[in-house]
Amino acid sequence: YRVTPETVKQEAKKEQQEAQTQQPAKETGATAQAPQQPDKSKYVIDPDKVDWEALKNFGLSKEQLEKAKALEPMLRGYKSPGAFTIAGNYNSAIMKLDARLSFRHDKDGNVVLAIHGIRQKPELERPFFGHEFSKEDKANLLETGNMGRIVNLKNYITGEMIPSFVSVDKVTNELVSMRASSVQIPDEIKGVKLNKEQKEALQEGKGVFLENMISNRKNPFSATVQVNADKKSLE
Known part of the structure; x- marks a missing residue:
């Protein structure tokens, strides 16, 4: 058993309810x-x-x-x-x-x-898998936690250049990447149907402001939606 540091949104907290099955008691005949x-x-x-x-x-x-x-x-x-x-x-x-x-x-x-x-701040002054952060990249990562675009990151083992999203883990300040190809943009988010331009913008990593979404408590709300590499999904 070894400890390895990870080199590469907060997933929403979900509780799994374990299913229960009826079994007869051996002595009493009760269930x-x-x-x-x-x-x-x-x-x-x-x-x-x-x-x-x-x-x-x-x-x-x-x-x-x-x-x-x-x-x-x-x-x-x-x-x-x-x-x-x-x-x-x-x-x-x-x-x-x-x-x-x-x-x-x-x-x-x-x-x-x-x-x-946990780090004091994201390490934005160093290359991240070969990518040098631009001034705009740094501003986006510090402000929203997401870089807002797709960049090619180098796999130093295979040499492959991988189109990726980059985000900041808001708990640890660790930089996190995710393959752009792993993201599937849905046709609808919280009751709001996306048009072609909105889907393309999200697929490119940009933030899209959506109005009149419906929360889990059935309340309308508006917010910016964007791919978050740390949560491996839209946030």
């Missing part, structure tokens, strides 16, 4: 409810392949992740919604930091824990 096993097909990470015992080396536990409602998004390939305090002793050096967490597969297919430490 008792037992939870079914979670549906692993929707997970990017197989929970059976996570070394839960090794999490204790960092002051963490499976139960702690469940209580914080972090386990579900982490198994689905996202970061934990909030930060955790990580503590450990490595070669006589004591490490303690606040970080968001995620599970990743290493090159051998093993599940590893990625630790996304």
Whole structure:
């Protein structure tokens, strides 16, 4: 089990309700409810392949992740919604930091824990996978958290140039990228149908102001919608 830093919106918090099934009690003849096993097909990470015992080396536990409602998004390939305090002793050096967490597969297919430490500010003065941030890029990232356009980022292992969106993790200030090809723009957002120009603008990473959207509580609202690489979706 290894710790690897991730080199590459906040996903909306979702609670999974475990289905329950009726099973007969062995002695009384009464019925008792037992939870079914979670549906692993929707997970990017197989929970059976996570070394839960090794999490204790960092002051963490499976139960702690469940209580914080972090386990579900982490198994689905996202970061934990909030930060955790990580503590450990490595070669006589004591490490303690606040970080968001995620599970990743290493090159051998093993599940590893990625630790996304909190930074004071985004590192915009250094090249990001070969991309030099322009003055406008920096302003957009600091103001909205999204760069607002697609740029080519270099995969230093394969040499491939990958069209990508870039955003700032608003919890850790980490720069995050996402392949532009992985985004599918819907025909409708919160009850508002998108026209061709709006869909094209969103696909290019631009922000689009939409009026009279309907919230989950059935209230109308207006807001700017844009692709967020950290949340891996529109926000």
